[in-house]
Amino acid sequence: MNLILLGPPGVGKGTQAKLLIDRFGIPQISTGDILRAAVKELTPMGAKAKGYMDSGALVPDEVVIGIVEERLAQEDCQKGFILDGFPRTVPQADALGQVLSGMGKSIDHVVSLSVDKEELLTRLTGRRACANCGAGYHVDFAPSKVAGVCDACSGQLVQREDDKEETILNRLSVYEAQTAPLIAYYQAAGVLRSVDGLGTVEAVQGDILAAIRA
Ligand code: AP5
Secondary structure, eight states: OEEEEEOOTTSSHHHHHHHHHHHHOOOEEEHHHHHHHHHHTTOHHHHHHHHHHHHTOOOOHHHHHHHHHHHHTSGGGTTOEEEESOOOSHHHHHHHHHHHHHTTOOOOEEEEEEOOHHHHHHHHHTEEEETTTOOEEETTTBOOSBTTBOTTTOOBEEOOGGGSHHHHHHHHHHIIIIITHHHHHHHHTTOEEEEEOOSOHHHHHHHHHHHHHO
16 A cells, blocks of 8 residues: 655644554655654755754755655565655655656555644644654653653653744645645545544544545
């Protein structure tokens, strides 16, 4: 199964992708995670991406298209993949279509998740991740047992640089201007499945599975 999770920052793409990995045994390809790792490792690509990410802007198309093309060619993607945070522009979607077509593949489902802006702000400002193992938390919806400490490895929980309110607002504007047009793009292609992202993580997962099966 070749799947795209589409939706604004904080809608739950990463959370849902992790559950789908366990269910289907296919990898999650998160361009955000790959870029953050490059920033942390101080690679040339990370140095180029950092300024864009810190301000909430998109990293240039050619950088992310190259990342995804390389990742899709790897062995673990041959039985399927979950794209999380890619594509984010029409040129990225066109490039993805060409890369997949060259591999004799196509996208089966684009799951478009949505919740209102107030909920997005609550989810993003309260999100925390372990600086050591990367496990995800939310201060209200998925808190750790001890505040600020990871349940799994006792690492310190930190807030993402781009989860400050001003940057979040910019990310939401960028989403509306550059990524939301992909909803119509994939609707026209006949692969769009719209799912309400409001509800418990488990309920949203159930709705995603139902949308895919339908
Ligand atoms: P990226 O990392 O992709 O961030 P994003 O798309 O902004 O999405 P998020 O990771 O913020 O949100 P999410 O939908 O995954 O939500 P989550 O599951 O964590 O991109 C970051 C940056 O990298 C971009 O701004 C850009 O600069 C660059 N970039 C990345 N890809 C790019 C591309 N293709 N082109 C160009 N630039 C690119 O959930 C959020 C919180 O809500 C969590 O705390 C979670 O616990 C909680 N939560 C989740 N579901 C629920 C629920 N049902 N109920 C209650 N709480 C919930």
